[in-house]
Amino acid sequence: MKQLDLPTLEIPATMLRFFVAALATIATCSPAFAQSAVPTAQWPNYGNDPGGQRYSPLDQINQQNVGQLKLAWTYHTGDVSDGTHAKRKSAFENTPIVIDGTMYISTPFSRVVALDPETGQEKWSYDPHLDLQSSYSEGLINRGVSTWSDATRGADQPCRRRIFIATIDARLIALDATSGHTCADFGAGGQIDLTATANITTLYNGEYEVTSPPAIIDDMVIVGSAIADNTRTDEPTGVVRAFDARNGQVKWSWYPIPRDASDPAAKTWAPGAAAKTGAANVWSIISVDRDNDLVYLPGSSASPDYYGGERLGDDLYSDTLVALHAKSGQVAWYFQTTHHDLWDYDNPSMPLLCTIHKDSQDIPAVVQGTKRGSLFIFNRLTGAPVYPIVERSVPQTDVPGELTSATQPFPTLPPPLVPLTISADDAWGVMYFDRLGCHKQMAALRAEGIFTPPSLNGTMQIPGNVGGMNWSSAAFDPQRQLLVTNTNNLALDVHLIPRADFTMPPGGNRMGVQYTEQNGTPYGMSRAIMRSSFPGFPCNPPPWGSLTAVDLATGAIKWTVPLGNIFRARHLPLPDPHWGSPNLGGAIVTAGGLTFIGATIDPYFRAFDTDTGKLLWETELPAGGNATPMTYRIRPDGKQYVVIAAGGHGNLGSKLGDSLVAYALP
Numbered sequence: 001m002k003q004l005d006l007p008t009l010e011i012p013a014t015m016l017r018f019f020v021a022a023l024a025t026i027a028t029c030s031p032a033f034a035q036s037a038v039p040t041a042q043w044p045n046y047g048n049d050p051g052g053q054r055y056s057p058l059d060q061i062n063q064q065n066v067g068q069l070k071l072a073w074t075y076h077t078g079d080v081s082d083g084t085h086a087k088r089k090s091a092f093e094n095t096p097i098v099i100d101g102t103m104y105i106s107t108p109f110s111r112v113v114a115l116d117p118e119t120g121q122e123k124w125s126y127d128p129h130l131d132l133q134s135s136y137s138e139g140l141i142n143r144g145v146s147t148w149s150d151a152t153r154g155a156d157q158p159c160r161r162r163i164f165i166a167t168i169d170a171r172l173i174a175l176d177a178t179s180g181h182t183c184a185d186f187g188a189g190g191q192i193d194l195t196a197t198a199n200i201t202t203l204y205n206g207e208y209e210v211t212s213p214p215a216i217i218d219d220m221v222i223v224g225s226a227i228a229d230n231t232r233t234d235e236p237t238g239v240v241r242a243f244d245a246r247n248g249q250v251k252w253s254w255y256p257i258p259r260d261a262s263d264p265a266a267k268t269w270a271p272g273a274a275a276k277t278g279a280a281n282v283w284s285i286i287s288v289d290r291d292n293d294l295v296y297l298p299g300s301s302a303s304p305d306y307y308g309g310e311r312l313g314d315d316l317y318s319d320t321l322v323a324l325h326a327k328s329g330q331v332a333w334y335f336q337t338t339h340h341d342l343w344d345y346d347n348p349s350m351p352l353l354c355t356i357h358k359d360s361q362d363i364p365a366v367v368q369g370t371k372r373g374s375l376f377i378f379n380r381l382t383g384a385p386v387y388p389i390v391e392r393s394v395p396q397t398d399v400p401g402e403l404t405s406a407t408q409p410f411p412t413l414p415p416p417l418v419p420l421t422i423s424a425d426d427a428w429g430v431m432y433f434d435r436l437g438c439h440k441q442m443a444a445l446r447a448e449g450i451f452t453p454p455s456l457n458g459t460m461q462i463p464g465n466v467g468g469m470n471w472s473s474a475a476f477d478p479q480r481q482l483l484v485t486n487t488n489n490l491a492l493d494v495h496l497i498p499r500a501d502f503t504m505p506p507g508g509n510r511m512g513v514q515y516t517e518q519n520g521t522p523y524g525m526s527r528a529i530m531r532s533s534f535p536g537f538p539c540n541p542p543p544w545g546s547l548t549a550v551d552l553a554t555g556a557i558k559w560t561v562p563l564g565n566i567f568r569a570r571h572l573p574l575p576d577p578h579w580g581s582p583n584l585g586g587a588i589v590t591a592g593g594l595t596f597i598g599a600t601i602d603p604y605f606r607a608f609d610t611d612t613g614k615l616l617w618e619t620e621l622p623a624g625g626n627a628t629p630m631t632y633r634i635r636p637d638g639k640q641y642v643v644i645a646a647g648g649h650g651n652l653g654s655k656l657g658d659s660l661v662a663y664a665l666p
Contacts, residue, residue: 039636044099046144046213050288051353054475054588056631060640062592066607066617072664073120079107080658081140087132088139092647095144098632108140110167124180128167134205136168137228139650144213148245159183166210166223170194187248200236208236215286217326219245224282233310233520235303238281252329256280256299256317265316277311279303280318284471285350296366297322300346304518306454306525309401314339321368333383337370339405342453344465345371349473356552373418373468373487374411387413387555394451404453413555417548418489421449422462428541434532438539454494464492472586481553484587484595486563491530491540496523543580559613564600584652586628598625598644601654605644623657624648639664
């Protein structure tokens with residue numbers, strides 16, 4: 001599916017109890033809030049604006065009074081799965097939208113619920129009746145809904161405002177925003193089977209999915225897809241489609257693996273390779289520039305991820321930021337961030353559209369975050385890099401049948417947000433014996449830094465496939481010119497396994513190691529987060545999760561701080577060791593000078609000073625806050641609310657639940 005796809009990071013309680021014992025041997029005032037200068041502000045899109053800045057002009061909650069935040073209301077979806085009874089585990093990754101005075105959310109089971117945004121009271125709900133027992137690749141996930149208003153209809157007509165959800169079982173559904181009833185004139189009775197409209201053939205239910213909210217531009221709804229990783233070379237196509245928002249007819253289709261020999265991307269594939277390869281899909285969130293009629297697609301890798309002998313060449317448009325003309329679906333410009341991907345280095349983040357004030361000029365920019373932990377910044381109209389990007393030599397493969405790219409693109413600015421090199425001498429541990437164990441693991445692997453290719457004897461991959469950045473994406477404060485994003489820092493042990501020696505264990509996992517078939521290639525694959533055998537912490541040095549602010553006007557990192565406290569995941573009464581936590585779920589920024597984020601394994605919601613990175617407020621959530629929060633104020637005399645989905649993440653190992661939680665000043 002090109003997103004998380006990693007073993008659980010939960011650390012056994014027995015290990016932590018032992019570590020607590022070992023560690024024991026090692027030696028404000030808050031003013032009342034004032035009315036905001038901005039009386040109201042809704043949150044009408046997943047990223048607030050269609051370009052995903054995740055910025056709110058509200059400042060009723062600010063650096064001076066954020067410590068006074070209190071719980072305002074909680075809504076329980078009832079949709080949570082711990083993986084029992086033949087279901088996959090759930091992850092509540094939703095970011096609500098607020099439009100026309102109503103909040104709309106999606107649950108892990110792809111239900112849509114309308115709420116009163118000031119009380120959390122339910123107005124209506126819609127159930128698409130998923131088959132919860134299907135083999136959904138990443139578990140039960142849906143990140144959000146989108147909305148569109150039909151200007152040709154009267155205010156009282158049904159489906160004037162529509163809510164669109166793309167479900168994990170690959171349906172696109174249109175609902176009336178007022179009633180929650182399906183819009184009968186859209187598709188077949190209000191829905192479209194996304195596999196049927198592109199003749200997509202799957203081997204099992206759940207191989208082809210959608211987890212991200214659709215993009216809306218003009219009168220079109222645009223969707224990508226999520227496709228199961230590493231099962232076979234000929235995975236389903238990663239086609240991106242635009243549908244008429246009124247009737248559901250296909251307006252255009254764009255294929256990331258070229259079908260036409262005249263496409264400039266075709267020459268980057270070995271003869272015949274493009275015809276037998278799949279994926280290169282757009283599973284993350286699509287951005288749109290409505291003023292300039294452009295759509296921005298964050299592309300992922302072609303199939304399978306870790307062996308490319310069946311798809312030799314640079315493989316455009318995989319791992320490519322592609323700008324399309326919205327009306328036609330034709331390519332405007334593109335840039336490939338990883339050539340011939342062998343590391344699952346998708347572009348996982350929503351392309352962030354912003355204006356950068358650089359050298360006395362205003363530059364219309366797009367920022368693409370990567371699992372590599374690098375930020376690629378372009379003029380979004382022309383594709384010209386805002387900061388130079390250079391091709392550098394990288395390690396080469398020793399695997400028979402493989403051919404790596406001689407170089408890879410590196411931005412000169414901003415600098416990487418995560419470490420790009422590691423060796424056995426960097427082995428980390430809290431005590432001598434676990435450092436020694438990590439050193440032994442690491443010394444046995446090929447380790448030449450980023451882009452060290454997968455190998456038969458084992459490769460240490462840094463950053464790992466969870467990032468760097470992930471679908472969490474970034475937030476941008478236009479006044480401060482600061483981009484704020486969370487990152488992961490975890491090293492992987494990756495092995496290619498000759499087909500004759502490969503055995504797929506039940507469930508795809510054995511002793512914390514994940515296995516995938518890569519059918520159609522000579523090799524299966526195994527990968528695992530490198531951890532000490534006891535107490536089970538990562539072998540690479542912390543922090544394992546960070547929050548970083550980048551000044552886009554200069555390309556410099558302004559501050560970076562560890563994000564999360566892994567001890568709190570087990571409610572251990574220990575101070576924060578500043579090791580950070582693996583994390584999924586993004587940040588938002590506000591005119592009040594605040595950055596709000598959950599994301600971590602420990603179930604805490606935090607507010608940081610956007611200027612300095614100082615932690616100003618935190619509160620314990622009922623479950624993991626592995627989603628991107630949002631904020632709004634719907635009445636001039638009302639309160640500003642900050643809301644986050646607290647339902648945890650089955651694959652991350654955070655506490656599961658079903659809560660949507662709102663905070664406000666008393």
